[in-house]
Amino acid sequence: MSHPDLTPLAPRRQITANLARRDSMGPAYHVLTFDVPEGVDARPGQFTMVRGAEWGDAPLLPRPMSYLSGGRRPSILIKVVGDGTTRMARAVPGEPFHLLGPLGNTWPEVTEGKRPVLVAGGVGVAPLLYLARSLAPHGVRPIALYGGRSERDLPMHEELAEVCDLHVTTEDGSRGERGRVTQLLPDLLSGDVEVFTCGPDRMMAAVAALCAPREVRCIASLETPMACGYGVCLGCPVKRAEGGYLYACMDGPCIDAASIDWGDGAAAGGAA
Amino acid sequence: MSHPDLTPLAPRRQITANLARRDSMGPAYHVLTFDVPEGVDARPGQFTMVRGAEWGDAPLLPRPMSYLSGGRRPSILIKVVGDGTTRMARAVPGEPFHLLGPLGNTWPEVTEGKRPVLVAGGVGVAPLLYLARSLAPHGVRPIALYGGRSERDLPMHEELAEVCDLHVTTEDGSRGERGRVTQLLPDLLSGDVEVFTCGPDRMMAAVAALCAPREVRCIASLETPMACGYGVCLGCPVKRAEGGYLYACMDGPCIDAASIDWGDGAAAGGAA
């Protein structure tokens, strides 16, 4: 949609939930699991706006985070980058959070007869792992390419290996093949796959650029700065290939890579 | 001193110390004890500026707090009133704090031959309890008058009773005599006592007003808003009886009540 008349997918709610557990994987990556007795109907690809109930005036805005799981124990995987995620990483069980969701669209259905190839960069693994786990009961086992700077940047790679055929790359060669995740991709891009990707903008732009000439459908989950998460602030535009803007929170976060103007490799203006 | 050329008592330092324990007495009152291996030479009456090392941009300023004890396990007694104290009240052992001190002057020596009468209101008990505890080894046992709205507003009254002859008042009569702490004072104000008081401004003004005509020396520990705590912001003025201002952080916090213009009962402009 090019002018911002955005209509939501499904009713969304803001709830206050206590942190049930925090699983910290080194200083940078943490899975936060919340207690939501009534459950959250969150599907793979969707996200939630997360804010500590006791944060006061700063950090001010809630932080968009992809669901790693839904239901009564919804969880997120966070990477520490700034004030908000630092605070989340130190939260102790029992601490109350505001969770606003589910927001955004879901990954589209995998087309009949196609095998999904998941391309994950770092913390971008969260919505892809959730997707893979939701496909497992249907007997679908995706191929997953997972890259990071070093082995420390591959949170949940074991969990991913359980539900996917996993190939790992690291820039420093500390695990898997040395190099970038995109170098594994060309060999896989035949007519019977579909690509689902989430990670740094530059990685996703490279993935999109590989898929386009081969006419492989590529869905990218976009991370742009967001103030509201539900279409009112208009702070999350993504340049549309045909001109104008898409809004990551309402038209996405899962968007067909072909409809995006990836510009100089930064759909979201260089956020990631 | 009337113009602000303020010179410090003793060298002060800012240290980062971890919270060692938190003893919470109901939702409103908490004793925070810190680990300071090298020790703090803090005397009764002095204070420290306290700020969580991880507070970020808000609350912005450190909070002035009287020492309840010094040494290697310095402690403070806090009453929850706003954002800063709320955050302190939720701190968990191990959490790092910046402590800047010791700041301000100490209670003056008790004059030879006089018995100290301590008049405490609520959380104002902290510097007075520290004073009483420091007098105990010298065989001095003060009289203490301790008042609050209800029995919930008398933190540490048992500890005070150990080192003082304690008389308690509450406005609702839930403990001790019903009424205000100042009603007990006139009977005690003979020539052989000296008064040390800390509590709400209005209470201290009433205490000062009782002492003055009877020529009883009265030292008040003042609470004014403070930004720095060591004489540079000039944010903590107290009206001086002779005109001009005293600065609570440098001329005080322990100031002879007779040198203060208590105005309409609010030396510090109504802060407390």
Next chain:
Amino acid sequence: MNQEVTLGGLTLKNPVLTASGTFGYGLEYDSFFDVAELGGICTKGLSLAPRHGNPPERICETPAGMLNAIGLANVGVEYFCEHKLPTLRERGVTVVANIFASSVEDFVKITERLERSPGVAAIELNVSCPNVSQGGIEFGRDPALCAQVTAACKAVTQLPIWVKMSPEAGDIVAVAKACEEAGADAVTAINTIRGMSIDPSTGRVRLANRTGGLSGPALRPIALRIVWDLVGALRIPVIGIGGVFSAEDALQFLLAGASAVQVGTASFSDPTAASKVRQGIAAYCAAHQLTVSELIGRGRPDSRR
């Protein structure tokens, strides 16, 4: 206690509105609370033609605040009247149409369009948007230009006209007085103040528009001071905006003499913020046995007290 407030000819059921640009077109909040419970909502700024807005990044967070350079992306007044207004009217929402143009003529055209559409309670002139190159803040700084826009719009509508003040005018009181004389029914204060942010790790300016408007609690003390000054200088009502996140914040503005408040950025931190502010004011009134009208201006030394 009675929560009604009267702004010139218009009576609102309570003094809490939502601020333009922070509440969409009001329909996005359905699943959170009944928007009709509010005193009113101000729409996203409407222009004559739809606008795409600025390229990304459009927002970034700052200490206790945020910068935005949306560039007035909006559906246009026509689409609004056709597709949004009827639903809002049906639901009993009090709608203040916030409008923006880069010429007096276009302000008038938009006003005329709204005048024809039942369901608009008032028009708020955004003469102070810092995020567009044409019009925007230039209007808001100049008393004569502001008065001209106000008078021109007044001439074509029966609806109350509110003028939204730019805090960047050197002499805001002069601008507001000019609007009052030109027939404004109320002034709203304040719009955002331009700020910017640089990412030292990349050395790049964060917003594509370079500057963006600062909003949120960071701004509140400035907004409150301006509202106080305007209340002292004007006869028409003043509506307070800027960092209202809680009922306590709103009360500061009411005590300073604002006749109503608008909740802006707070809706991003908590979509039910405006509803909570409304409830909190009602609770305060009940505790102090005061109607909202009695509360207004009670913090001023010239008031009874």
Next chain:
Amino acid sequence: MNQEVTLGGLTLKNPVLTASGTFGYGLEYDSFFDVAELGGICTKGLSLAPRHGNPPERICETPAGMLNAIGLANVGVEYFCEHKLPTLRERGVTVVANIFASSVEDFVKITERLERSPGVAAIELNVSCPNVSQGGIEFGRDPALCAQVTAACKAVTQLPIWVKMSPEAGDIVAVAKACEEAGADAVTAINTIRGMSIDPSTGRVRLANRTGGLSGPALRPIALRIVWDLVGALRIPVIGIGGVFSAEDALQFLLAGASAVQVGTASFSDPTAASKVRQGIAAYCAAHQLTVSELIGRGRPDSRR
């Protein structure tokens, strides 16, 4: 990497100064760090005669900021020159004397007194204090008046004259340009913006002076935008102030083109803040293999990049 910066004729060992009113007379920090390591310190605003300042409350905290209405309490220029300056000089501290007066004549008299005192590196004219009824902000808003003060002070001293900008001027660039033409050696930006706060529980205005100047991180985006604009418009150096709490904050100003920064309110949150900012900038320069001079303005599109 080299940390020196040159401001007109004056070379500072690094670009970090402390802001006036937030660092006393510089001697209060002895037990925290060696103040001589800084690029310089700006003294508390000095007036001709000592001043008691405003009644309490003088300060209150706001979201990510604080309001102050100290009212320029100070020991007076004479006492400063006699009792503070000699010690500062002995210790090798680079001293910028911040001065304030309510008439051009008094600005000149203070300047003359400082001119006679060895140990002053520059004079900063505070033409923008929001917390005094006479002088203060009025000077800072008016280009002609500002130019007049600048020229008059320049006429009686060899010392560099810095003029401190009020963010409340409607057209700050015009004020700064007038000062530049009148001979100012640098401008410092910004002083605080007036704000206020009301305690809803008592209904009372918090500060005795009613309004106070807002400082701290809340202000930073506004300060940065103003500094950017001034750098683009002036030939003389601009010194950035406003919410600098960390090296990252300082870098934003340097990247925007400020030739130096001043650390203000941060010293209250952490008395070693200025020293940490200095160290952080040095570390950044080392990591990026840049001198400070190479860093200045590097975030501007017109720079190399």
